[in-house]
Amino acid sequence: MKKQKSQRPRVRTSEIIRDVVIGMSDGLTVPFALAAGLSGTVSTTLLVVIAGIAEIAAGAIAMGLGGFLAIRTDHEYFVAQESEQRREISDIPYSQRDRVVSxxxxxxxxxxxxxxxxxxxxxxxxxxLNFIMKYDLQLQQPHPNRALQSSLTIGTSYIVGGLVPLAPYMLITQSQSALLVSVLVTLLALFIFGWVKGAVTGVTVLKSAAQTTMVGGTAAGIAFLAAKLIA
Structure with missing residues (x-):
């Protein structure tokens, strides 16, 4: 009889893609909206750059921490369920066998x-136990390094995305001119990101690109108008 090999949990490509999408989409949208809103109240870009960098740093940490805690919660839930199912297999094996039969x-x-x-x-x-966990509870053991990897991927993606709308404010001193360039660059980045996301996930690329661009553009427009009304 062949000895059953233990299956080590692997990080799926879809999980990495999900983390990149989460970090990049928020990174492109939130700093974009903040910079657009602030540019409506100031004449120079220094304040926009300072606030933008602070937001990107805080956002990356918050998003990364959120990803870490989410994976840790999944891991703790898996361990608790695995322990419970192992106990039931030991205490009431016939009941678990009937469960497998069903x-x-x-x-x-x-x-x-x-x-x-x-x-x-x-x-x-x-x-x-493996059968019940996978096919009945539909749970898979997270990779031991998944929480750290997820937090780093989300945080890094957020930083990369956030620097796109902020870059024009670093290069142009006049806020309205920087705003125009930032809008064009970020909308283009949102469109490209949505296109790539659609191609990777199997969604219609044009639809994905249009939706991503519309969400980001709407967020920036609302923030800009709100700042104008308050100022």
Whole structure:
């Protein structure tokens, strides 16, 4: 009999893409809206740059910490469920076997074959546990480094995205001119980002690009108008 190899959790590409999307989309939108709003109240760009850098730093830390805590929560939930299922397999094995039978029958397998499959699976408590965790509870063990990786990916993506709308204010001293360049550059970046996101996720690229651009542009427009009304 072949010895069953333990399956080490792996970081899926989709998880990394999700983190990049979360960080980049917020990084492009929030500093963009802040800079646009401030540019309506000041004549020079120094204040915009200072506030923008502070927001990018705070936003990257907050977003990264949020990603870290989310993954840690998922890990703690997985461990708690795994411990509970392991206890049930030890204390009430027949109940867990019936659980496996019901799952297998739900896939269209005959009751007789489902009984045989369940008997084979439940002959090994660890295999039974893995089966229930994956197919019944639909839980997968997070990679041990996933929390740190997620926080770094989200935070870095936020910084990269945030520097795009802020860059014109670093190069141009007149706030209204910098605003115009920032709007054009950021809308272009939002469009490209949405296009790439659509291509990666399988969504219609033009639709994804248009939605991403519209959300970012709307956020900046609202912030700019609010600043104008308050000033």
């Amino acid at each position: 799952l297998v029958e739900g896939w269209g397998i005959s009751p007789e074959d489902a009984q045989a499959v369940a008997t084979d699976i439940c002959s090994d408590p660890q295999r039974c």
